[in-house]
Each structure stands twice: as structure tokens, then as C-alpha cells.
Amino acid sequence: MKASQFLISTLKEAPADAEVASHRLMMRAGMIKKLGAGIYTYMPMGLRVIRKVEAIVREEMDRAGAVECTMPVIQPAELWQETGRFDKMGPELLRIKDRHDRDFVVQPTSEEVVTDIARQELRSYKQLPKNLYQIQTKFRDERRPRFGLMRGREFIMKDAYSFDRDVAAAKKSYEAMAQAYRRIFDRFGLRYRAVAADSGAIGGDLSEEFQVIAATGEDAIVYCPDSDYAANMEKAEALAPSHARPAAARPLQRVPTPGKSTCADVAQLLGVPLQSTVKSLVLATDRANEAGEAAGAQLWLLLLRGDHDMNEVKVGKVPGLDAGFRFATVPEIVAHFGSKPGYLGPIGLEQPLKVVADREVALMADWICGANEEDFHLTGVNWGRDLPEPDAVADIRNVVEGDPSPDGRGRLAIERGIEVGHVFYLGTKYSRAMNATFLDESGKPQLMEMGCYGIGITRLPAAAIEQNHDERGIVWPDAIAPFTIVVCPIGMDRSSEVRAAAEKLHEELAALGVDVMLDDRGERPGAMFADWELVGVPHRIVVSDRGLKEGHLEYQHRRDSAATKVPVAGVVDFLRSRLKP
Amino acid sequence: MKASQFLISTLKEAPADAEVASHRLMMRAGMIKKLGAGIYTYMPMGLRVIRKVEAIVREEMDRAGAVECTMPVIQPAELWQETGRFDKMGPELLRIKDRHDRDFVVQPTSEEVVTDIARQELRSYKQLPKNLYQIQTKFRDERRPRFGLMRGREFIMKDAYSFDRDVAAAKKSYEAMAQAYRRIFDRFGLRYRAVAADSGAIGGDLSEEFQVIAATGEDAIVYCPDSDYAANMEKAEALAPSHARPAAARPLQRVPTPGKSTCADVAQLLGVPLQSTVKSLVLATDRANEAGEAAGAQLWLLLLRGDHDMNEVKVGKVPGLDAGFRFATVPEIVAHFGSKPGYLGPIGLEQPLKVVADREVALMADWICGANEEDFHLTGVNWGRDLPEPDAVADIRNVVEGDPSPDGRGRLAIERGIEVGHVFYLGTKYSRAMNATFLDESGKPQLMEMGCYGIGITRLPAAAIEQNHDERGIVWPDAIAPFTIVVCPIGMDRSSEVRAAAEKLHEELAALGVDVMLDDRGERPGAMFADWELVGVPHRIVVSDRGLKEGHLEYQHRRDSAATKVPVAGVVDFLRSRLKP
Structure with missing residues (x-):
């Protein structure tokens, strides 16, 4: 393919709405063209x-x-x-x-x-x-x-x-x-x-x-560097801790936490690790009577360690929540807990509700949670002593870096x-x-x-x-590059030797079935190189008058920091050895 | 490709809504599958x-x-x-x-x-x-x-x-x-x-x-067998006749033609050639006043020889009709002509209207047209004597077989x-x-x-x-056949020799890049042959026990009436010679 017969349209600047590298670079390299929101023409290069x-x-x-x-x-x-x-x-x-x-x-x-x-x-x-x-x-x-x-x-x-x-x-x-x-x-x-x-x-x-x-x-x-284990976050299991629940060591206390409605704020205020706090999330399932009419909501209190995040897919497998659930509304919460969110907990509730503890929380002692009263939390909370055992214990959290791998063969990385x-x-x-x-x-x-x-x-x-780019542009793997090799002649208009050598190389490579581009547009070297680095063609050959006089062409892989001189006669073999089979 | 790995689904009967051969055969050969009106899945074979x-x-x-x-x-x-x-x-x-x-x-x-x-x-x-x-x-x-x-x-x-x-x-x-x-x-x-x-x-x-x-x-x-001329019907020009208009020879007469509202019926009734009749078509152009409001319709009377058909594209180029026209409504016609359609003509009209004569009609003498009175026609009509020359003369008809070619080099065929x-x-x-x-x-x-x-x-x-089929099915040209060659083994399940020979041939041809199908479904010969004749694979090789014992395979092109015995050793070369390059 010759550039003059192709449609190359590189841009200096990406449009303002291009937030990620691949979007920016595909726009700048002229691979796609936006027609409407989320609708693109696949341009020849793309x-x-x-x-x-x-x-x-x-x-x-x-x-x-x-x-x-x-x-x-x-x-x-x-x-x-x-x-x-x-x-x-x-x-x-x-x-x-x-x-x-x-x-x-x-x-x-x-x-x-x-x-x-x-x-x-x-x-x-x-x-x-x-x-x-x-x-x-x-x-x-x-x-x-x-x-x-x-x-x-x-x-x-x-x-x-x-x-x-x-x-x-x-x-x-x-x-x-x-x-x-x-x-x-x-x-x-x-x-x-x-x-x-x-x-x-x-x-x-x-x-x-x-x-x-x-x-x-x-x-x-989520994966385990020491084994084959790999899963997405929704799926990756957080194993139950292997230790037993420690004995209660502290008394239950109501402490003022004015304005501290997050576990992190509370931990900082009290000078304790975030891991000793428990967050309360309130879900609701909507009940229907036998006639199928709405019959009020059942509320659920989910308890997660302060540094852990809820995993909706896992929650959706808890018996009773597996037919669908939603987050409770603030009015529902206030009506039930007597407090607005940020100060909720499982203790002292007048109306019953289902308590689901994460596996981790179920084995905690002396933990901290909301007091169901604005600006107050409870410390030294203990299962059995201060509140009954939870209605259910389940894996309802996202794993975190360092959790044990579910296959028991190391620790998880993310x-x-x-x-x-x-x-x-x-x-x-x-x-x-x-x-x-x-x-x-x-x-x-x-x-x-x-x-x-x-x-x-x-x-x-x-x-x-996203995986393969640098500040100059895209770096395609050979297998899916728009062109595998670009031949860049310098001063093709002035030098018939350069033109002849470039065209010969182009023809030889094309005859071998190599996907080669000859840039015959007559651009200056800087602009020409910048275009192909932006487009990300992995292999580049520069044909210059000076090089030809010395009997070589210059090869540079898109990832190389400098060019390699290759004798003119051996360039096809050299390139074939560089191309992935 | 082996049939067992492919999806072959031939049908004995085409669905009732398949009116043309290609539709019937594509459905029967399992090439397409209807999902909705005019919406089809392209099945693997198609x-x-x-x-x-x-x-x-x-x-x-x-x-x-x-x-x-x-x-x-x-x-x-x-x-x-x-x-x-x-x-x-x-x-x-x-x-x-x-x-x-x-x-x-x-x-x-x-x-x-x-x-x-x-x-x-x-x-x-x-x-x-x-x-x-x-x-x-x-x-x-x-x-x-x-x-x-x-x-x-x-x-x-x-x-x-x-x-x-x-x-x-x-x-x-x-x-x-x-x-x-x-x-x-x-x-x-x-x-x-x-x-x-x-x-x-x-x-x-x-x-x-x-x-x-x-x-x-x-x-x-429309084409000329004696020259390169070819055009579609819309475009093909009907040249003006080269002869002059004959002199009037008959008097104008009003003749009863009860119930004869077509030129063909009138010609038959009067015992004259259809070519001596003239048909009247009434068009309308809608006028607007300066304010762009509708200001009534201008009627146009088009005159065509009784055996000729109007060409809408050509009519659309007549000055005055080139901005759009429509057929006049029956009420418009009756109001203007005093007669219902079927008995119309250009003579004796009280209100003016534009008359456009086809080139052929403009040179006719002693012709026949409607009398603007139900159940009556006029005979012996002549331009100049009985009515003024037309407002316009133009090519407004479809050409017919035998018309002179516009390039002057023969007569037209269709x-x-x-x-x-x-x-x-x-x-x-x-x-x-x-x-x-x-x-x-x-x-x-x-x-x-x-x-x-x-x-x-x-x-x-x-x-x-549509161009390439017979009573047994499709006959694909090599270039676009779903498979170029089908290898049909007979009794593959019973004979390991047949299986081995068929698989070897399949592999050899596939290795040469030939698009070959091996029918390994184990169908009986009759059903198997019928399937591939329906699908229209152009080249067929039959591998049989008896043939192998005699050292040959049987080749048959889809258009051949009988098979040709080909020595086993030479079959690949034989096939290569048969395939279009």
C-alpha cells in the first residue's frame, strides 16, 4: 500500500471528550471518526x-x-x-x-x-x-x-x-x-x-x-501470583478467616462522634485501626401478599468491616436476598433505626430486622459501630454478649489485595x-x-x-x-497492526535512488505477503516519523540518500530507542527474522 | 470442510411465498433463512x-x-x-x-x-x-x-x-x-x-x-446485437422516424365503439392495425400562485401510438413536466373532456390544454383516437386538418423490439x-x-x-x-460457489478403503487451497447427490468401492449429463485442470 493511495489523517490534538488513551490515540491516528455519541466510522486505518x-x-x-x-x-x-x-x-x-x-x-x-x-x-x-x-x-x-x-x-x-x-x-x-x-x-x-x-x-x-x-x-x-487462580472482583471469594473469634476484652461504651459519619473518620477520631470498625448497610426486599399486592418492605442490615466494600453479586446470593433487593431509602432507615445513616448499628433496635454479617465481621471482637443516634457510636461491641449472633454469615465483600487465595495457594493480588x-x-x-x-x-x-x-x-x-502505547502514540503488536512495516523514504522527490530503493523494498515485501506501507507523501522526516509513531506501525525502515551511499537502510522497531543500520542487500531477510511468525 | 462439521439443511419443498427460482432454491438449499418479511439470516452455506x-x-x-x-x-x-x-x-x-x-x-x-x-x-x-x-x-x-x-x-x-x-x-x-x-x-x-x-x-x-x-x-x-449499444428501458431513446408525415387520405369520421375502451379493442373492432390507433393519457401539473397557494391544475394530453407504452422518465424531461407531474384524476378528466377515460382524444375540447405528441404520433396520418364521448371514436384524424399541430413533440415512449438503435447501427433487441x-x-x-x-x-x-x-x-x-439453475437446483459459477468441489464417498461407513481415499483426496485438495467439501454424513448416494445438485457445487467426485477396485474415481460437473472415470492417481491434476483459474 502506498500512502498517497490511502487515507491518512492524523491530528495533533485529540478532541476534548476523549478521556482515555485509546480513545485519544485512535482519534489522533485517524483510525475512527465520531458520527454521534458512541457511534463511529471505522476509518481505513482503523x-x-x-x-x-x-x-x-x-x-x-x-x-x-x-x-x-x-x-x-x-x-x-x-x-x-x-x-x-x-x-x-x-x-x-x-x-x-x-x-x-x-x-x-x-x-x-x-x-x-x-x-x-x-x-x-x-x-x-x-x-x-x-x-x-x-x-x-x-x-x-x-x-x-x-x-x-x-x-x-x-x-x-x-x-x-x-x-x-x-x-x-x-x-x-x-x-x-x-x-x-x-x-x-x-x-x-x-x-x-x-x-x-x-x-x-x-x-x-x-x-x-x-x-x-x-x-x-x-x-x-483478582489473581494469585503463586497459582493459576484468577477471577473477576464479582466472583473472587473472600475465604472465612481461619482463626476463632477472640474473647470480648472491652466493655460496651457509647462514645460521642460528632459529625463523624464514616468508619474512617470514626477510626481516626478514636485513634483505632479502621479494621476495628464495622459499617452498617441497610437493604430492603419488597414483600407482596397472596394477592400479589405490595405488603411493605423487609429491611436487612449488612455488616462489613470498615475497610471492606460490599459485593452486590455475592449479596444477591444470600438466601432471602436472592430474589432481588434494593438499598433502603433514608425515610425507611430513619423510621427503623431512629437515626440517619452514618450512625447506624445492630444494637438497640425496637423492630426486628435481618442481620447479615460478613464472614470477617462474624469473627470480630470489641468492634465499633453506630449507636443508632446521631453523633454517637458504640465501642467494645461483642457478638453474643451485646447482641445476638447474626441471622446469617456470608461472604458479601470484595476481596482486597493480600487476602488468601481461594485455592489455598498464596495471597491475592489485584x-x-x-x-x-x-x-x-x-x-x-x-x-x-x-x-x-x-x-x-x-x-x-x-x-x-x-x-x-x-x-x-x-x-x-x-x-x-490501553496496554500498548507511549507518549508518542500507539505500539501495535504485529498481529493486529494496521501495517506491519512502514518504509519511510527521505527526500524521495529529490533522489531517484531513494525512490527506486524504497519502491523496490515495498514491492519485495508486498510480494512476500508482508503488510507494508510505503510513505510516498513527500512529508518531511520529522512529520513522517511522528505520523507512523502515532499510528503505531511496529517496524520502520528509513531509506535515505546518505544511508544508500553507505550501503545501508535504517531499521527501528517502535519500541526501540535508536535505529539499527542494515545492509541494503540483507534487509528483506533481516525484516523477516524480526516479524512474528 | 467436512459435512459433519458444517450445517447442511436442505429442504424438499420451498415455502409457499417463494415466487422466483432463486428464492425457492436458496431456501431449499439452506442458504438463507427467513426471520421476517425481507429479513434473512445468511446461513453457513449462503x-x-x-x-x-x-x-x-x-x-x-x-x-x-x-x-x-x-x-x-x-x-x-x-x-x-x-x-x-x-x-x-x-x-x-x-x-x-x-x-x-x-x-x-x-x-x-x-x-x-x-x-x-x-x-x-x-x-x-x-x-x-x-x-x-x-x-x-x-x-x-x-x-x-x-x-x-x-x-x-x-x-x-x-x-x-x-x-x-x-x-x-x-x-x-x-x-x-x-x-x-x-x-x-x-x-x-x-x-x-x-x-x-x-x-x-x-x-x-x-x-x-x-x-x-x-x-x-x-x-x-435494450441492446443492439450489431453494436455496443445497451441501455435500460428508461434511458433507451426512440429515434424520430426518418420518413415524412404522409398526406391525409381519409375523412374525419365519428364511429361507434360501444364498450371498446382500449386501443386494442378498437383496432380489432374496426379491423385495422393497432399501429393506426393513438392512445390519450392525461397528466396534470399542479400550479401555485405567487403566495405559494394551490392555484388549480394544468392538464396535459399525451398522445402515444396504440402499441406503445409511456416512459415516465422521458415524460419527466418534457419542458413544463420536468418539475413533477401526476396522472389526472377521473373527475378532472371528466370535467375537462366530457367523457370518462377510454374514449379521450385531442379534438373538440372546449378548454385549452397542452398536447404532447410522441415523435411517432407526430408523423402519423389518418389515425384513430377517442371522440371525447363514451362509446365513440374518431377515425381518419389528421394533424393540421382536424386539429392544430401539437404543442410539443418528444420521445415519451418505451422503445420496442425492432426499433432502430440510437447509434444508427442496427435494430434494438430487448x-x-x-x-x-x-x-x-x-x-x-x-x-x-x-x-x-x-x-x-x-x-x-x-x-x-x-x-x-x-x-x-x-x-x-x-x-x-436466476441465470444458472435447472430442475435439480443451482449451478454455481466456480468463482462464487459455496464449495468448488464436493467429494462424495459411497459406503464410507462400510469400506475403510473408500473412507481413506475420500479423506486423502479431501486433504490433498484442501492443502492446495481448493475449497473442497467432504460429505461424511453417511447419506445414501441418491440423497447425497440430490443435496449437492440442489446446493449447486460445480464439481463432484464420487469415491466408491467398485471404482477403487478398478482404480478410478468418478468426476461429474454439475452441467454434465454423465460422469467421467478418472484414474485415482491422476485425479488431483485432472481437477486442477478443470477449475477456473
């Missing part, structure tokens, strides 16, 4: 990256035995009504009416359509297992699209769906996909982790996220990640809703066991940039 | 064809110097309001409101978005010419989607847009695209014609349609075609509406000259099938 991502994903999906199809972007509402998602999904689901006033949606994902295909096409156990995938435009009407391709509204996703005859076969399909994903992410040349994720109502452990490691990632990833892939065992959630059955050996209809597997094709380049 | 079409188009577009990008499917309304198309386009334009109640459209085409990119990115004459294209999902909310992929609502289109500094450069870009299209359609292996098309308000001759020849095509294509591509010079229509300018050498802003170039990626396979 599309090349996306196509390479697609090609790797497609190759590995095919190798894993998945079969590609393409489902419609605009889908009739009927199937979405069969599963109830047409009504249940929020405004992320973009709904349309056509000219006949019939309801449609823009696909955010395609479980309904693929399950409809499966129930029609996969009629016998002999046709299973089957895995159908597509690489196709999706739309989710995010409330706050941001970060460029990281959280756009329109995006490209690879979504695959497996259909199996039973749970064991579905697990095999799931494992095959998890393996394929490892091959895919290995090939991208990115540092990533496959982390266990919560599988929601389905249960079981068959859900993994593929997270590209990046300091700017939106997700916290880093940030960007979710770019997800494999998920669905069970019969969709096949049951849509009656997708096959006939088994005995001719009896059985529900298909399903899995779904996504890769954010257009998010991946953004994640790659 | 997607393979579409991908091959895309690949050929992409290669030739790149070779022609066009640069690929991908514009959003969901586009904010603002740009569409700039050109006025948001309001002007009918309900084909699918309009959406997002969660913030903002207007969006689903792209039916992308002139607005690409012009917006150009006005931002192409700032200098040095960056021109530039041609941007995409291969992307489109949606047009057709009132009556039909014929499967032929006239769907969601479809894939390749749309390219060229930007040039002046008309001469734009014509060069146009010609480059027209050439690229010829290469593309040559490569598809289809019989097609590039026909001149009407370029509407833009004028000039820079509009060509690429029509795949098929008896079931919706479009009539065949049916399916439009699969269109190249079009746009001029400054969009750049003017959106103020898309570049700076010329003197630093002055100039409007860009544009062209647009479309190929119906998903319509192409349907057109290919």
Missing part, C-alpha cells in the same frame, strides 16, 4: 486493525469447529417477546417500528434468533453438537457511551452459540471455546487473563472473562483489566423459553443445552492500545 | 457465497485505488436533515428514536456520512482524487419485500463514493469504477450487460447499470436483467448541500465533484441463481 482481529477470531472459531452465519441486525420483536426480553430489557435495547408499525429491535446480541434457528434446523441428536457464530454489527443504547470504541453504542461483536444434547456435552463445547479463546488472545500478542466470572442464576463455574491487562481497565481482576471476551454456559435458559428441543435416540424431545461466547471485535483494538 | 462475492469486489475495489472504511449502520438524523433527505425520503428510510428521543436512521446508503467525512478530511486538492467504499449492512423498508434476497429489506451493499477536484477528474474516477465493475462482473462468471441508465436531474451520460441477464429479471434491457450494480456521476448534488469543499492551488474553496458506485452483494447470488 478498519485494517479490525479486519485483522476478525481474521484471527474467524480462523480460530473455524478451527474449533464453529460454523459462521450472519443473523440480521434488525430483528422482529416476536422472538424477543417469546423470551420476555423485549419487555424486560431496559432502554439499552433499541426498539424500532417499521412502516407497518410492527415492532423490531436492533440486535444487541442474538440468543433469540440463533435459538430459533436451532429449534428449526437441529432436530436430531445426530446433528449435535453444533456451534453457530457471527461477526456482525451490534447496537446497545448505552446511557453514557464513552471512551471511544471501549463503550460505544454501535460495535462489532463475534457472538457464538453452542447447542448440545446434555450438560456433559455442553461442558465439552464450553471448554473447546475457552481453549479457542486462549489461542485467539495468545495470537493477538496481548497480556491478558482468563478469569472466572459469576454465572448468575445459572450456577456452576462455567463462566470466564478474558481481560486485557491495562491500568485504565474498568474491571478489577490488577485492572478490560473485558474483551466472555465464555458462558447458558444451560437451558433460552431453549426452555423457546422450546428448542431435539429428538434423542429414543425419539423423545429434549431441551438443548446452550452456551454463548462473545468477543468484542471493535473493543479489542482499544484494549490493545 | 454466507460462503456472499463472502466470495465480497472478496472479489474488495480485491477489485482495492486494485482500482479505492480505500475501504465502514460507516455506521445507525446514523444520527442531523446529516440527513442537512441534505433534506430525512424529510424527503419516504417510509423506505427506517427512522428510529434513541433513549434520549433523538432521531436516527438505519442507513439505506451513505452519501451524507461519507460527504461529512470528506468535508472534514479532504481539505486540499493534493488529497484528491479519493474514493471511499464500504461493504456493509443496509436497510430499506420496502413496502412489499419479495423474491428473497432479490428485494429484501436488510441487505449487504458495497457502496463507494469518489471525490474529485473537477468534472474532468470526476469523469476519470467514474470511468475507473466502470472498468473495475467490468472486471468484477467478469470474475463472477455471469452473463451481464453494462447498460446506459438515466442520470436524472444531474444530466450527462455518466450512469450505467450492471445487469445480470435472466429471463426473470425485473428490468428490461432482454430481461437483474440490476446488481450501478455507477453514477453525482456532480455537486451532495457537496453543495453539505458545503463539502477543498482548497485549490490558489487557496480558494471549491465544491467537490462526486460519484457513487453500488453493488448489491446479497442480491448478486440471487441473480446468479
Whole structure:
């Protein structure tokens, strides 16, 4: 490819709304162009990256035995009504009416359509297992699209769906996909982790996220440096402490804490470690009578150590809270506790409520909590002596750095990640809703066991940039660079030798199938180098008059601090040795 | 590819709503699956064809110097309001409101978005010419989607847009695209014609349609077997007859024609050739006063020979009708002519109206037309003697078979075609509406000259099938067949020799890069052959025990009536010689 035939449009400044590096750099490098909030044109430079991502994903999906199809972007509402998602999904689901006033949606994902295909096409156990995938435009009407391709509204996703005859076969399909994903992410040349994720109502452990490691990632990833353990924050278990609860050593005391409504403030005021305080969170579950009418709220008091954060997914698994919960309102709290939030605790309440203690809190002694009276806390609180044992003890907190690894093989560390892939065992959630059955050996209809597997094709380049950039621009891994090599001739207009050498090298490399760019725009060296460093082409060859006279070209990898002189005659072999196979 | 890993789902019967061969066969071959009216999933077998079409188009577009990008499917309304198309386009334009109640459209085409990119990115004459294209999902909310992929609502289109500094450069870009299209359609292996098309308000001759020849095509294509002339019906000119108008030979007579309201009926009743009758069509143009208020309709009487059909595009170019016209209503006609339609004519009208005669009619003598009285016609009508010369004489009819070719080199023939591509010079229509300018050498802003170039990626396979099928199914050209060769082993389960030979051949061909399918499903020969004949794989190799014992395999092209025995050792070379390069 020659630059004069391509569309290169680099910018000195990124637009003001570009908050993260990948967004800034993709805009500055002319890879994407904003059309509306969360809606981007993939410009020629960006599309090349996306196509390479697609090609790797497609190759590995095919190798894993998945079969590609393409489902419609605009889908009739009927199937979405069969599963109830047409009504249940929020405004992320973009709904349309056509000219006949019939309801449609823009696909955010395609479980309904693929399950409809499966129930029609996969009629016998002999046709299973089957895995159908597509690489196709999706739309989710995010409330706050941001970060460029990281959280756009329109995006490209690879979504695959497996259909199996039973749970064991579905697990095999799931494992095959998890393996394929490892091959895919290995090939991208990115540092990533496959982390266990919560599988929601389905249960079981068959859900993994593929997270590209990046300091700017939106997700916290928990892992054990001494073992294979890795999970996302929602999933990572905080083990129960192995020690027994210490005996009570202090008396229960009411202490004034004027204006100190946070555990940190209270600990500082009292000169005690934050770990000796307990925070009280009040949740509510709404009850209905037999007629289904609202019958008042049941309140729940959750107790967490002052330095710990609540984990909503874990809370959602506590019996009684597993059908849905909400935070109590301030009026509900004041009515129940006689105090506003900030000074709440489990002691001295007139009306009953359910107390759920985090595993850590359940083993504490002499702790500090609110006195249910504004500007007062209690110190020296002890289970059994000052209040009854909690109604439930559960893991309801996020793990923190240094917690023991759930696999018992070290301590946990935490880093940030960007979710770019997800494999998920669905069970019969969709096949049951849509009656997708096959006939088994005995001719009896059985529900298909399903899995779904996504890769954010257009998010991946953004994640790659978050992980690989410096102050000058992007540093692409070879596998997904828009061009692998850029040939930069200096003074091509003045020197026919430079022009001839540059064009010859360009042709030789192109003939070898190398993705090479010849910058024939006639830019000055500084501007030309800056452009390609911004764009992030990993390998650069400079052709200059002086170099040619001395018989060499200059090679520099995007990460190198200086150029290497390479004899003209050996440059193709040199480059081939540098390229990742 | 092995059949067991693929998704093959052939049907004995096509659904009742499949009216044309391509729709029936694509459904029966399991290439597409209907999700809603005009909305289809591209099933694995169909997607393979579409991908091959895309690949050929992409290669030739790149070779022609066009640069690929991908514009959003969901586009904010603002740009569409700039050109006025948001309001002007009918309900084909699918309009959406997002969660913030903002207007969006689903792209039916992308002139607005690409012009917006150009006005931002192409700032200098040095960056021109530039041609941007995409291969992307489109949606047009057709009132009556039909014929499967032929006239769907969601479809894939390749749309390219060229930007040039002046008309001469734009014509060069146009010609480059027209050439690229010829290469593309040559490569598809289809019989097609590039026909001149009407370029509407833009004028000039820079509009060509690429029509795949098929008896079931919706479009009539006019061509001259003795020359290069080819045009679509809208465009093809009917030359003025070269003879002079004969002298009047008969008297004007009023004859009873009870119930005979068509030219054909009248000619039959009177025992004269249809060519001596003249049909009267009444159009109206709506007038406005200076304040822009409706000020009544001006009626127009169009006169065409009884055997000729009106050409709306040509009528739309007659001065006075070129700002838009409509057919007059029956009340308007009765009020003006004193007769209902079927008995109208230009003679004896009390109120004035504009008379437009087709070139042919203007030179007729002794003709027959309605008497403006129910159940009566006039015979022996003559210009000058019985009525004044027409207000205008123009080519307002469709050509018919045998008309002289406009290039003066023979007579016209007519065949049916399916439009699969269109190249079009746009001029400054969009750049003017959106103020898309570049700076010329003197630093002055100039409007860009544009062209647009479309190929119906998903319509192409349907057109290919209309042209290439028989009673057993589809007959794909090699270039776009879902698989080039199918290996059909007979009794693979029983014979390890058959299995080994089939798998070896499959591997050898796959290693050569041939798109080969091994049917390892274990179907009986009859069902297996029927499936692949329906799917239309062009080359078939049968591996049988008996054949292997005799040292041969059986080759049969989809168009062959019988198989050819090929020695086992030479089969790969034999096949390579049979494949189109």
C-alpha cells in the first residue's frame, strides 16, 4: 500500500471528550471518526486493525469447529417477546417500528434468533453438537457511551452459540471455546487473563472473562501470583478467616462522634485501626401478599468491616436476598433505626430486622459501630454478649489485595483489566423459553443445552492500545497492526535512488505477503516519523540518500530507542527474522 | 470442510411465498433463512457465497485505488436533515428514536456520512482524487419485500463514493469504477450487460447499470446485437422516424365503439392495425400562485401510438413536466373532456390544454383516437386538418423490439436483467448541500465533484441463481460457489478403503487451497447427490468401492449429463485442470 493511495489523517490534538488513551490515540491516528455519541466510522486505518482481529477470531472459531452465519441486525420483536426480553430489557435495547408499525429491535446480541434457528434446523441428536457464530454489527443504547470504541453504542461483536444434547456435552463445547479463546488472545500478542466470572442464576463455574491487562481497565481482576487462580472482583471469594473469634476484652461504651459519619473518620477520631470498625448497610426486599399486592418492605442490615466494600453479586446470593433487593431509602432507615445513616448499628433496635454479617465481621471482637443516634457510636461491641449472633454469615465483600487465595495457594493480588471476551454456559435458559428441543435416540424431545461466547471485535483494538502505547502514540503488536512495516523514504522527490530503493523494498515485501506501507507523501522526516509513531506501525525502515551511499537502510522497531543500520542487500531477510511468525 | 462439521439443511419443498427460482432454491438449499418479511439470516452455506462475492469486489475495489472504511449502520438524523433527505425520503428510510428521543436512521446508503467525512478530511486538492467504499449492512423498508434476497429489506451493499477536484477528474474516477465493475462482473462468471441508465436531474451520460441477464429479471434491457449499444428501458431513446408525415387520405369520421375502451379493442373492432390507433393519457401539473397557494391544475394530453407504452422518465424531461407531474384524476378528466377515460382524444375540447405528441404520433396520418364521448371514436384524424399541430413533440415512449438503435447501427433487441450494480456521476448534488469543499492551488474553496458506485452483494447470488439453475437446483459459477468441489464417498461407513481415499483426496485438495467439501454424513448416494445438485457445487467426485477396485474415481460437473472415470492417481491434476483459474 502506498500512502498517497490511502487515507491518512492524523491530528495533533485529540478532541476534548476523549478521556482515555485509546480513545485519544485512535482519534489522533485517524483510525475512527465520531458520527454521534458512541457511534463511529471505522476509518481505513482503523478498519485494517479490525479486519485483522476478525481474521484471527474467524480462523480460530473455524478451527474449533464453529460454523459462521450472519443473523440480521434488525430483528422482529416476536422472538424477543417469546423470551420476555423485549419487555424486560431496559432502554439499552433499541426498539424500532417499521412502516407497518410492527415492532423490531436492533440486535444487541442474538440468543433469540440463533435459538430459533436451532429449534428449526437441529432436530436430531445426530446433528449435535453444533456451534453457530457471527461477526456482525451490534447496537446497545448505552446511557453514557464513552471512551471511544471501549463503550460505544454501535460495535462489532463475534457472538457464538453452542447447542448440545446434555450438560456433559455442553461442558465439552464450553471448554473447546475457552481453549479457542486462549489461542485467539495468545495470537493477538496481548497480556491478558482468563478469569472466572459469576454465572448468575445459572450456577456452576462455567463462566470466564478474558481481560486485557491495562491500568485504565474498568474491571478489577483478582489473581494469585503463586497459582493459576484468577477471577473477576464479582466472583473472587473472600475465604472465612481461619482463626476463632477472640474473647470480648472491652466493655460496651457509647462514645460521642460528632459529625463523624464514616468508619474512617470514626477510626481516626478514636485513634483505632479502621479494621476495628464495622459499617452498617441497610437493604430492603419488597414483600407482596397472596394477592400479589405490595405488603411493605423487609429491611436487612449488612455488616462489613470498615475497610471492606460490599459485593452486590455475592449479596444477591444470600438466601432471602436472592430474589432481588434494593438499598433502603433514608425515610425507611430513619423510621427503623431512629437515626440517619452514618450512625447506624445492630444494637438497640425496637423492630426486628435481618442481620447479615460478613464472614470477617462474624469473627470480630470489641468492634465499633453506630449507636443508632446521631453523633454517637458504640465501642467494645461483642457478638453474643451485646447482641445476638447474626441471622446469617456470608461472604458479601470484595476481596482486597493480600487476602488468601481461594485455592489455598498464596495471597491475592489485584490488577485492572478490560473485558474483551466472555465464555458462558447458558444451560437451558433460552431453549426452555423457546422450546428448542431435539429428538434423542429414543425419539423423545429434549431441551438443548446452550452456551454463548462473545468477543468484542471493535473493543479489542482499544484494549490493545490501553496496554500498548507511549507518549508518542500507539505500539501495535504485529498481529493486529494496521501495517506491519512502514518504509519511510527521505527526500524521495529529490533522489531517484531513494525512490527506486524504497519502491523496490515495498514491492519485495508486498510480494512476500508482508503488510507494508510505503510513505510516498513527500512529508518531511520529522512529520513522517511522528505520523507512523502515532499510528503505531511496529517496524520502520528509513531509506535515505546518505544511508544508500553507505550501503545501508535504517531499521527501528517502535519500541526501540535508536535505529539499527542494515545492509541494503540483507534487509528483506533481516525484516523477516524480526516479524512474528 | 467436512459435512459433519458444517450445517447442511436442505429442504424438499420451498415455502409457499417463494415466487422466483432463486428464492425457492436458496431456501431449499439452506442458504438463507427467513426471520421476517425481507429479513434473512445468511446461513453457513449462503454466507460462503456472499463472502466470495465480497472478496472479489474488495480485491477489485482495492486494485482500482479505492480505500475501504465502514460507516455506521445507525446514523444520527442531523446529516440527513442537512441534505433534506430525512424529510424527503419516504417510509423506505427506517427512522428510529434513541433513549434520549433523538432521531436516527438505519442507513439505506451513505452519501451524507461519507460527504461529512470528506468535508472534514479532504481539505486540499493534493488529497484528491479519493474514493471511499464500504461493504456493509443496509436497510430499506420496502413496502412489499419479495423474491428473497432479490428485494429484501436488510441487505449487504458495497457502496463507494469518489471525490474529485473537477468534472474532468470526476469523469476519470467514474470511468475507473466502470472498468473495475467490468472486471468484477467478469470474475463472477455471469452473463451481464453494462447498460446506459438515466442520470436524472444531474444530466450527462455518466450512469450505467450492471445487469445480470435472466429471463426473470425485473428490468428490461435494450441492446443492439450489431453494436455496443445497451441501455435500460428508461434511458433507451426512440429515434424520430426518418420518413415524412404522409398526406391525409381519409375523412374525419365519428364511429361507434360501444364498450371498446382500449386501443386494442378498437383496432380489432374496426379491423385495422393497432399501429393506426393513438392512445390519450392525461397528466396534470399542479400550479401555485405567487403566495405559494394551490392555484388549480394544468392538464396535459399525451398522445402515444396504440402499441406503445409511456416512459415516465422521458415524460419527466418534457419542458413544463420536468418539475413533477401526476396522472389526472377521473373527475378532472371528466370535467375537462366530457367523457370518462377510454374514449379521450385531442379534438373538440372546449378548454385549452397542452398536447404532447410522441415523435411517432407526430408523423402519423389518418389515425384513430377517442371522440371525447363514451362509446365513440374518431377515425381518419389528421394533424393540421382536424386539429392544430401539437404543442410539443418528444420521445415519451418505451422503445420496442425492432426499433432502430440510437447509434444508427442496427435494430434494438430487448432482454430481461437483474440490476446488481450501478455507477453514477453525482456532480455537486451532495457537496453543495453539505458545503463539502477543498482548497485549490490558489487557496480558494471549491465544491467537490462526486460519484457513487453500488453493488448489491446479497442480491448478486440471487441473480446468479436466476441465470444458472435447472430442475435439480443451482449451478454455481466456480468463482462464487459455496464449495468448488464436493467429494462424495459411497459406503464410507462400510469400506475403510473408500473412507481413506475420500479423506486423502479431501486433504490433498484442501492443502492446495481448493475449497473442497467432504460429505461424511453417511447419506445414501441418491440423497447425497440430490443435496449437492440442489446446493449447486460445480464439481463432484464420487469415491466408491467398485471404482477403487478398478482404480478410478468418478468426476461429474454439475452441467454434465454423465460422469467421467478418472484414474485415482491422476485425479488431483485432472481437477486442477478443470477449475477456473
